[in-house]
Amino acid sequence: MSDTTRTPEPEGQVSDAVRxxxxDSYAPAWTRPYLRLSRADRPVGTWLLLLPCWWGVLLAAASTGWRWFDLWIILGCGLGAWLMRGAGCTWNDITDRKIDAQVARTRSRPxxxxxxxxxxxxxxxxxQAGVAFLILLTFNWAAIGLGVASLALVAIYPFAKRxxxxxxxxxxxxxxxxxxxxxxxxxxxxxxxxVLLYLAxxxxxxxxxxxxxxQDKEDDALIGVKSTARLFxxxxxxxxxxxxxxxxxxxxAAIVMGLLSQDGVVKLFLGIAAAWAFGWHMSWQLSRxxxxxxxxxxxxxxxxxDAGLIPALVLAVVILL
Incomplete structure (x- = not known):
């Protein structure tokens, strides 16, 4: 006779979290609702926020020369991405709490x-936003201004689907x-x-x-939430x-413009190959x-x-050449 006993899921686990x-496995119980608000149990969003940061600093370093402060930019962006993704997701959950309660995938959110x-x-x-701001203050004034300006986009996004x-x-x-x-x-x-990298x-x-x-298009249609999934x-x-x-x-185009000032065809070739390998990964996704x-x-x-890591890793190699 087979054993059909299943290990129960941790109390409060969000439905689309990685099992x-x-x-859910190790964090103290009192911290779990807050970490779930920050999507710490679903880390891919942090990567998707972080990777364009790494593209930007690595292309800049490949274009104008590596500086040791770039290590802090890479690390600071990592910490900042985790914190600001958490703050943004918390804001999203506050504004969407009534909608989330009507969608099967999201009603288990904190x-x-x-x-x-x-x-x-x-x-x-x-x-979370306060600690992220302290990290932002370690950058130059132009970067600080850009960081503060981004708050308007973070504030608006949860309402866009309305x-x-x-x-x-x-x-x-x-x-x-x-x-x-x-x-x-x-x-x-x-x-x-x-700017071209941003548009990409x-x-x-x-x-x-x-x-x-x-994933949510049926529920979204019932409650009137708009998305490109429903539109397309x-x-x-x-x-x-x-x-x-x-x-x-x-x-x-961004990589070519960034690397044209550098001597060597190999660097330019690798940069272009990075962009096309990035596209290959997306093509693979479409096929499945x-x-x-x-x-x-x-x-x-x-x-x-993984798609976003491809250009980041190749640009890191370009810097080393």
Whole structure:
């Protein structure tokens, strides 16, 4: 006779969290609701916020020369991405608490499930944003100004799905701001390569977040929430192919402009290859996408961490050459 006993899921675990994640397995019980608010049990979002930062600083370093302070920019962006993603997700959960309670995938989140109150969540958001601001103060004034300006995008994003079919654009505007900030933290001013990299990231965000949004399209339709997943419908792959190509072209242009001042064809070749390998990964995702399979959509969404790591790692190699 087979053993059908199953290990119970930890109390309060969010439905789309990675099973066996460190929050639900090891974090002290009193911290878990707050870490779940920050999506610490779902780390891919932190990667997706961080990687454009790394693109920006690594392309800047490859373009104008490596400085030891760049190590702090890389580390500081990592800490800042974790904190600001947490603060942004907490803000999102505060504003969306009534919507989340009506969607199967999100009703287990800490606020609609009653694990924390709105007041507790607001205090946690302020703590995360405050520590992130202290990290931002270690950068130059231009980067600090950009960091403060990004708060407007963070504040607006949760409301976008109420008034536009393109909330993924607003997410892209917010999530890829780090490409501008990290470039500026290295160089002291904005440059066209950083702007092109930022635009490439926005197209990438529309690509991966449309895949993500297909998990909720039935519930979204019932409660009137808009998304590109609902807008594109059965034409999703065609639209995503357009955004994939747009992202690759813009990233290629950013890298070419950033590396033209450097001697050596090898560096330029590697940079272009990085952008095209990034596109290859997205093409691989498209070949496997099944928009009516929620688990497939979640798996491919998470795979974008690896897609974004490709140009970051290759640019790091370019710096070493």
């Amino acid at each position: 066996g994640n460190w929050v 606020i609609p499930s009653g694990q924390v109150t709105v007041e507790q969540a607001s205090a946690w958001m302020a703590i 008034f536009t079919w393109w909330p993924q654009v607003f997410l892209g505007l917010a999530f890829n701001w780090g490409a501008l900030l990290a470039w500026t933290a290295h160089t002291g001013s904005l440059g066209l390569p950083a 990231g926005i197209a990438w965000t529309i690509f991966y977040d449309t895949i993500y949004a297909h 419908g059965d034409d999703t792959k065609t639209w995503l192919r357009i955004f994939m190509m747009t992202s690759v072209v813009l990233m290629t 996408l099944r928009i009516y399979d929620g688990s497939n959509c979640l798996m491919l969404f998470r795979a974008n961490r």
